[in-house]
Amino acid sequence: MRGLSKAFAGVRALRGVDFDVLPGEVHCLLGQNGAGKSTLIKTLAGAHRPDGGELLWEGEPVEIGSTTAAIELGIGTMYQELDVVDGLTVAENIFLGHERSTGGVLHRRASAKAASELLARLGHRELSPHAEVGDLSPAGKQIVSMARALSHDVKLIIMDEPSAVLDSEEVANLFRVVEQLTAQGIAVVYISHRLEEIRRIGDRITVLKDGASTASGLPVAETPTPELIRLMTGRSVANVFPPAAPVAPDAPVLLEAEGLALRGVFEGVDLSVRAGEVVGLAGLVGSGRSEILETIYGARKSTAGTVKVDGRVLRPGSVDAAVRAGVGLSPEERKSQGLILDEPIFRNVTLSSFARFARGGLLDERTERRVAREQIDALELRPADPDRSARTLSGGNQQKILLARWLVHGTKVLLLDEPSRGVDVGARAEIYALIRRLAEAGTAILVVSSEIEEVLGLADRVHVIADGRVLTERDASDLTEHDVLDLVLKGTAA
Amino acid sequence: MTTDTASAPPQPRSGAERSPLRKLFSGSAGRSIGLVVALLVICVAGAVSGGDRFVDFGNVITILSQASIIGVVAIGMTFVITAGGIDLSVGSVLGLTTIVGSLTAVQAVAADSSWLVMVLLALLVGLGVGLVNGVVIAYGNVVAFMATLAMLVGARGLAELVGERRTFVVSDPGFKAFFRGDLFGVPVLVIMFALVAIGGWFLLNRTTFGRRTVAIGGNREAARLAGVNVKRHLVAVYALAGLTAGIAGVMMMARTNSGTSTHGLLYELDAIAMVVIGGTLLIGGRGTIMGTVLGVLIFSTLTNVFTLNNLSTSVQAVVKGVIIVVAVLLQQRFAKRT
Numbered sequence: 001m002r003g004l005s006k007a008f009a010g011v012r013a014l015r016g017v018d019f020d021v022l023p024g025e026v027h028c029l030l031g032q033n034g035a036g037k038s039t040l041i042k043t044l045a046g047a048h049r050p051d052g053g054e055l056l057w058e059g060e061p062v063e064i065g066s067t068t069a070a071i072e073l074g075i076g077t078m079y080q081e082l083d084v085v086d087g088l089t090v091a092e093n094i095f096l097g098h099e100r101s102t103g104g105v106l107h108r109r110a111s112a113k114a115a116s117e118l119l120a121r122l123g124h125r126e127l128s129p130h131a132e133v134g135d136l137s138p139a140g141k142q143i144v145s146m147a148r149a150l151s152h153d154v155k156l157i158i159m160d161e162p163s164a165v166l167d168s169e170e171v172a173n174l175f176r177v178v179e180q181l182t183a184q185g186i187a188v189v190y191i192s193h194r195l196e197e198i199r200r201i202g203d204r205i206t207v208l209k210d211g212a213s214t215a216s217g218l219p220v221a222e223t224p225t226p227e228l229i230r231l232m233t234g235r236s237v238a239n240v241f242p243p244a245a246p247v248a249p250d251a252p253v254l255l256e257a258e259g260l261a262l263r264g265v266f267e268g269v270d271l272s273v274r275a276g277e278v279v280g281l282a283g284l285v286g287s288g289r290s291e292i293l294e295t296i297y298g299a300r301k302s303t304a305g306t307v308k309v310d311g312r313v314l315r316p317g318s319v320d321a322a323v324r325a326g327v328g329l330s331p332e333e334r335k336s337q338g339l340i341l342d343e344p345i346f347r348n349v350t351l352s353s354f355a356r357f358a359r360g361g362l363l364d365e366r367t368e369r370r371v372a373r374e375q376i377d378a379l380e381l382r383p384a385d386p387d388r389s390a391r392t393l394s395g396g397n398q399q400k401i402l403l404a405r406w407l408v409h410g411t412k413v414l415l416l417d418e419p420s421r422g423v424d425v426g427a428r429a430e431i432y433a434l435i436r437r438l439a440e441a442g443t444a445i446l447v448v449s450s451e452i453e454e455v456l457g458l459a460d461r462v463h464v465i466a467d468g469r470v471l472t473e474r475d476a477s478d479l480t481e482h483d484v485l486d487l488v489l490k491g492t493a494a
Numbered sequence: 495m496t497t498d499t500a501s502a503p504p505q506p507r508s509g510a511e512r513s514p515l516r517k518l519f520s521g522s523a524g525r526s527i528g529l530v531v532a533l534l535v536i537c538v539a540g541a542v543s544g545g546d547r548f549v550d551f552g553n554v555i556t557i558l559s560q561a562s563i564i565g566v567v568a569i570g571m572t573f574v575i576t577a578g579g580i581d582l583s584v585g586s587v588l589g590l591t592t593i594v595g596s597l598t599a600v601q602a603v604a605a606d607s608s609w610l611v612m613v614l615l616a617l618l619v620g621l622g623v624g625l626v627n628g629v630v631i632a633y634g635n636v637v638a639f640m641a642t643l644a645m646l647v648g649a650r651g652l653a654e655l656v657g658e659r660r661t662f663v664v665s666d667p668g669f670k671a672f673f674r675g676d677l678f679g680v681p682v683l684v685i686m687f688a689l690v691a692i693g694g695w696f697l698l699n700r701t702t703f704g705r706r707t708v709a710i711g712g713n714r715e716a717a718r719l720a721g722v723n724v725k726r727h728l729v730a731v732y733a734l735a736g737l738t739a740g741i742a743g744v745m746m747m748a749r750t751n752s753g754t755s756t757h758g759l760l761y762e763l764d765a766i767a768m769v770v771i772g773g774t775l776l777i778g779g780r781g782t783i784m785g786t787v788l789g790v791l792i793f794s795t796l797t798n799v800f801t802l803n804n805l806s807t808s809v810q811a812v813v814k815g816v817i818i819v820v821a822v823l824l825q826q827r828f829a830k831r832t
């Protein structure tokens with residue numbers, strides 16, 4: 001095997017990624033959430049097809065048209081979570097798709113034995129090949145996934161955040177396996193958020209930002225951390241944040257959480273938001289940020305602590321109670337959790353309050369349309385047609401529908417999860433201005449975003465979260481993106 | 495990661511940590527224990543209320559005979575549901591296969607050659623319709639419910655067209671002699687059901703086909719990423735369901751001595767109910783042939799007990815409905831626990 005190289009251009013979530021992987025090296029992919037890392041590895045694994053660009057395998061141009069084709073080339077992939085079947089046993093999962101069999105009849109003993117050997121090679125003899133995967137811990141599933149990748153004759157193995165669910169001892173074990181693999185000349189593409197892990201096992205680094213490689217094949221040992229962070233975050237011109245008016249110190253506290261916890265996800269979260277204040281939660285995916293919002297909203301039932309709105313304690317686990325108290329949530333997955341896509345704009349706007357416009361149980365669509373029309377004008381929603389179905393709108397305008405919904409409802413506390421996801425650059429500034437205007441009108445706003453820059457620009461105060469704990473709480477102006485990343489990367493590694 | 499977990503080795507929550515009893519009940523055999531108990535309760539009720547009429551070898555054979563045709567359909571349905579799909583067309587397909595197998599022209603050919611022609615044609619029609627279902631669902635990306643609902647209507651109509659709304663009497667002596675016979679007092683139809691069940695069990699539990707069926711139902715994306723050709727596999731699964739409908743069609747021709755478009759009416763619903771009561775998850779990913787067989791036996795034994803006690807079919811229908819709801823409620827509780 002001689003050098004392999006790959007280059008892409010023009011895949012939807014990827015716009016021009018270039019990098020090459022050498023036999024026996026650990027090539028790390030670094031990038032923020034949404035930078036395109038997952039899309040990239042899925043393309044390599046044959047699960048997505050690239051729209052453009054070129055892929056070279058051992059010097060020859062190849063097309064990887066299916067997952068089977070990738071496996072036949074010798075590319076094994078460990079996905080983050082997707083790829084195990086809970087109802088099957090460990091051995092069954094490892095050999096899924098290439099079962100040990102003769103004429104379709106399974107060799108169960110042989111595959112159990114082969115699975116045991118693979119697990120032993122990975123240093124996990126304690127896992128029984130007969131255990132059902134649904135009963136395993138996330139770490140256990142991860143090991144099954146790795147054993148699966150190794151059950152093929154691989155020359156390149158892709159690991160998508162393999163350490164995310166492992167504790168330090170297991171990570172050490174993982175590194176030992178990675179070293180064994182590279183000693184055999186197997187190339188490893190290693191994806192991780194944790195810089196210090198990359199420093200330990202990585203040979204070279206490729207940094208992705210917004211679907212493009214901002215740096216390719218940097219030697220790990222010679223690249224300083226600030227340089228990497230700069231490459232990861234870049235500077236985007238799109239985020240124009242409106243100036244924040246100072247919050248009156250005597251403004252009433254509208255939202256207050258004390259010792260809020262959701263077992264296994266986050267714990268001991270204290271936060272408060274005053275009328276007119278925007279508070280941000282910054283952290284990586286999986287840190288528990290979205291879950292905190294959902295728990296405040298009652299969509300998840302807290303296991304400890306209280307949520308108070310306007311001084312009154314909310315019943316845990318009740319969305320109804322939260323909405324009646326004046327809490328609104330604009331969810332992360334706008335399309336699946338927020339909008340009824342095939343319904344017209346006006347019905348989406350009045351979804352939380354249409355009963356108010358009804359008389360004797362009969363809907364008054366004329367009033368609904370009028371109210372929606374007012375919002376459309378105020379928020380400059382385009383197209384300005386209340387009867388247009390929500391599906392046809394751009395991400396930014398869909399986001400405006402959700403904001404309009406809570407404006408009509410008269411929300412006191414607004415929870416925003418990824419308010420600018422899928423919103424194009426031009427519309428972002430509008431959304432940001434809108435959020436500020438809502439705050440100035442006296443709404444208490446709690447915002448979560450995976451773009452640290454956005455949280456810092458939008459919020460008055462920021463809570464930095466890692467692994468379900470609040471690391472620090474500070475004024476947004478006292479923090480830089482670098483500080484937050486530094487805190488988070490250290491915090492997760494601790 | 496917190497420090498307290500760092501020192502502990504990774505502990506999969508495997509069987510060793512559970513109490514032996516819990517392990518027994520959560521295993522695939524253990525889940526069937528509840529069904530066996532239910533079946534025994536029904537049998538005791540039958541013995542108490544029906545006395546000797548129930549506890550009679552002839553009556554047991556009657557129960558098994560009644561179970562055999564719907565049972566074969568339910569085995570095919572088990573695969574479809576395990577793969578995360580549904581097949582509403584099996585009853586209609588059954589009807590269509592009886593028509594094709596017993597057409598005057600077909601019987602004439604059979605008289606000149608062999609009654610196997612009738613059997614083969616019925617099976618081919620079942621298989622063919624199943625293939626169409628599979629292709630429409632897997633490659634046409636039509637929701638299984640709608641695709642097979644369309645086939646439910648269409649196949650029944652086709653059966654009426656082909657058969658000109660007539661009922662064909664099966665007259666072939668060889669066909670009748672074979673399928674209406676028995677072996678050591680056990681009717682051939684019951685033996686056929688047993689063979690299909692054993693074959694189904696082997697296919698689901700011991701072959702790559704079965705393994706992949708479970709994987710697709712459990713996590714379709716994971717199966718695809720693991721290199722399983724999901725679409726092609728789904729076509730095969732629906733073809734299998736069609737084939738079992740064809741086998742059941744042959745059995746129906748034998749039992750009723752006739753082929754008509756109304757054979758197998760509402761069989762799809764009974765089959766789905768039996769499969770789900772048996773413990774196969776309606777969302778897919780877990781299937782049990784043993785459970786399906788028990789589900790089939792529970793239904794037919796219950797019908798038998800009701801009939802012996804002269805209860806109306808209306809009462810039977812109500813009780814069946816209640817049983818289905820209770821079974822699904824129990825299943826959901828189980829699904830939540832895991």
